Amino acid sequence: MPHRPRAPRPLTRRAGALLGQTALTLCLLISASLTAHAEAGAGASTGDAITHADDHPGEWLGHGRTWSEQRYSPLDAINADNVGSLHLAWHLDLDTNRGQEGSPIVEGGVMYETTAWSMVKAVDAATGKLLWSYDPKVVRSFADKGCCDVVNRGPALWNDKIYVATYDNRLIALDKHDGHVVWSVDTIPHDAELGSQRSYTITGAPLAAKGQIVIGNGGAELGARGFISAFNAETGKLSWRFYTVPNAHNAPDHAASDDVLRKVAYPTWSKGGAWLTQGGGGTAWDSIVYDPVTDLIYIGTGNGSPWSYLLRSEGKGDNLFLSSIIAVKPDTGEYVWHFQETPKDQWDYTSVQHIMTLDLPINGTMRHVIAHAPKNGFFYILDAKTGEFLSGKNFVYVNWAKGLDPKTGRPLFTPDALYSTKGNLWYGFPGTMGGHGVPEMAYSPKTGYVYIPVQQAPDFYQTAHTMEVHPDAWNLGEETVASDARDSYQSLAKITRDLRGWLVAWDPVHQRAAWRTPEGTDPINGGLLATAGDVVFQGLANGQFHAYDARNGKDLFSFDAQSGILAPPVSYLANSKQYVAVEVGWGGGYGLYPSGLERRKPGSTNHSRILAFTLDGADSLPPAQVMSLPPLSPPHDYDKKSALAGSRQFALYCQWCHGNLAKSNGVLPDLRYSSAIADNGAFESIVGKGALEAFGMDRFDKSLSPEEIETIRQYLIWRAHQTLEEQAAKGGKPAH
Structure with a gap:
């Protein structure tokens, strides 16, 4: 060292x-x-x-450009003095309008980007001309097997191959010159310990390092046991696997994690509880980082399965390695250290958010550190070699913990936040969206600031009395109540009043905000790019793409992208000119999130694109499309008792795609307006028999009886009538 x-x-x-x-x-x-x-x-x-x-600063070869994942470009032709003159250079319309979260690779004048449904595009980085495309043909009805839409966060590059991890759990190596498949492997270990779980999906970008392609899988909301796999970049052969939680019998998995799971992790779980059948969670579905300084891979792990700590582990133990950072050796997967950011996690406070490494002066001594802002709302500085806690401070309002122990970094829990063991209804800050979600941070070595897309989005939490397992549904161990919509409206109104969002420039040495953009009511902030031109680029849910002064947060440039933006921008050189590019498209975990958040432009149509900007760009977008919803004309009669029962079924099976209270965000159909709710047979054909499977609507005949499907139809009719009442109260203006 x-x-x-x-x-x-x-x-x-x-x-x-x-x-x-x-x-x-x-x-x-x-x-x-x-x-x-x-x-x-x-x-x-x-x-x-x-x-x-x-x-070679004009290329973008890794997910965060460098191993440090700082998302910083040394290019400065576009800078704080001239960024106001930025223009669109080119745009490429994509062939899917689901959520887009990809961060591209740019090498040799070619941009390699992934889109929804795990498709890959190779594009001329100077002109936007499509060079080749690849579709892994994910079966569309597989969409409901995951948490948060069919997004993909980017490819990886190693020598002459581009790697994509698919939503249905394949890892595929493509020839970067023409896109033909070199090899394809199934990333799922088919062993007894995973049982009959079929909830695994992949939305994250693979890590390519030291001849290995490393990838994790998601699925804890539907019942999964987390693991990470490394495959030989040339052959696709499995190199090693590391499980993030122990198996139910504390038996060896014949994996790199065997020893540490049996000796360290297993004693932190109960001998009973739902984790034994629901996998325990801890899925590593996003941030996986290689650090050449320490020669370690850092893995962020996710929430428990189920969420409820009482039902998951009988209210016992810290439940390692949930919501943790784990360091392993890249060649073997051997465990080195871990740091658990949220022990006992029952708030969906995952630690899979963007991990970066920095060199910082800590107490007068230069330290090589990990900087991390997970969902729990605290900004952590850890020693990258040992995992030692160095400092931590909340970057957003939190009420689940009073702070962090200054020596260990362990949270000092607020008693009421332990809702599952206390049995209380609790209103938590942050909520399940977290204080910082999927969108990536950035760091500028010029300013010394870490730029964080911060969100204040609280939620209500209440544990269920018993663990009910529903096939094809989220199984959280949380209370899902069939209630009068008035109660739901009141809860939603309270959450909506408390929603806020900012871009925060965080001083990691002094653990404080240097500046933040003005408070907004929209909590959704896209991923970030910082440049040597003292500019920070970011897209927002309202469809605006911004450039801010990295030194003080002044808004220097905005562009109407016509669709919400979650993906992080990148910068590169093509034909000796600096470009800034970003993938546009609303959806993902935010676009389909059941909190009632909808697009801030009512009536707008999601249109997924790649946009690239230069100082002398001459392109323009066609006029924005406006979605015209048909008049609401639900059947006159419905059964209120049946509709109340259907509200529970809708919450279990439907809201994660079609929106809380059946209010769609515009990505997937708004079922209040569906003509199918007028006909029992047509509705049952779609929901029960899979009439629309080819379009991504799964069939639920193995999960729901025809009578239960009918209650959902009754609920949708009821919601349509309530919407008509809302429209009448607003003078007949359609409610979106």
Whole structure:
């Protein structure tokens, strides 16, 4: 391990940031020479190129450009002085209008991007011309097997191959020149410990490092046991696997995680509880990072399965390794250290959010650290080599913990927040959306700030009395009550009043906000890009793409992208010009989230695109399309008792795609307006018999009886009548 320089006295933020950048560069150069032999024959060219990314700043070769995942571009032709003159250079319409969250790879003038349904596009980065495309042909009815839409967060590059992980759990290597399949593997281990679970999906970007392609899977809401798999980049052969929670029998999995799970993790779980049949959770569905300075892979893990701590683990133990960061050796998967950010997690406070590494002055000494802002609302600084807790501070209002223990980093729980063991209804900050969600952070070594897309989005929590397992539905162990809609409206109104969103520039050394954009009522903020031109780029749910001054947050540029943006931008050079590009398209976990959040432009149509900007761009978008909903004309009669029962079935099986209270966000059909609710036979044919399977609507005849399906239809008719009443109260204006 190379020796890191010590600062003789406390440093100013700017001096510390500059020294940190120098130290990091030195460490990377030394590490590259130490690992060159190990990488020889396993793809040294891509590894060397990413290690020396600043030698070719016009390319974007990894998910966060460099191993550090800082999402910082050294390009400065577009800067705070001229970004107001930015123009659209080109746009490429995509062939699916589901959620888009991809971060592209750019190499040699070619952009490689993934889209919804795990499709891949190779595009001329200067013109937007499509060079080739690949469709893994995910069966559309597989959509309901996952949590949060059929998004994909990007490809990976290693030498002559592009890698995509598909929604239906395949890892595929494509020839980067023409897109033909080189190899394809199933990432799911088919063993007894996973039982009959079929909830696994993949939405994250693979990690390519040291000749390995590493990927995790999601699915904890529907019942899953987390794991990470590494495959040989050339052959697709499994190299190692690491499970994130123990198996039900504390038996060996013949995996790299066997020893630590049996000795360290298993004692933190109860001998009974729903985790034994629901897998326990801990899925590693997003952030997986390689650090050449420590030669470690950092893995962020997710929530428990089920959510309820009382039902999951009988209210006992910390439940390792839920909501944790785990460090393993990249060649073998061997465990090195872990840090659990949310013990006993029962709030869906996953730790899979963007992980980055920095060199920072901590108490006057330069430290190589992990910077992390998970859903629980605290910003953590950990020693990257050992996992030692160095500091932590909440970056958004929280009420589940009073703070963090200054020595251990363990949260100091607020008693009422332990709702499952206390049996109370609890209104939590953050809610299940978290204080920071999927959209990526960015860091500028010039300002020394970490830029965080922050959201204040509370939720109500209440544990169920017993664990009911429903096939094809979320099984959270949370109370799902058939109630009068008035109660639901009141709860939704309370949440809506408390919704806020900001872009925050966070000083990681002093653990405080340097600035933040003005408070907004829309909590949804897209991923970020910081550049050497002192600009931070970000898209928002309202369809606006912004450029902010990285030093003070001043809004310098905005562009109407016509659809909400969740994906993070990137910057690159093509034909010697700097471009900034972003994938546009509303959906994902936010677009389909059952909190009643809808597009902020009522009537707008989601239109997924890739947009690229330059200073001399001459392109323009066609006029925005407006969705015209038909007049509401539900059947006159419905059964109120049946509708109340149907509200529970809708909440269990339907709301995650079609919206809370059946209010769609515009991505998937608004069932209040569906003509199918007028006909019992037509509705049962769609929901029960799969008449629309080819379009992504699964069949539920194995989960719901015809009588239960009819209660859902009655509920939708009831909701349509309530919407008519709302429209009348507003003077007949349609309610979206």
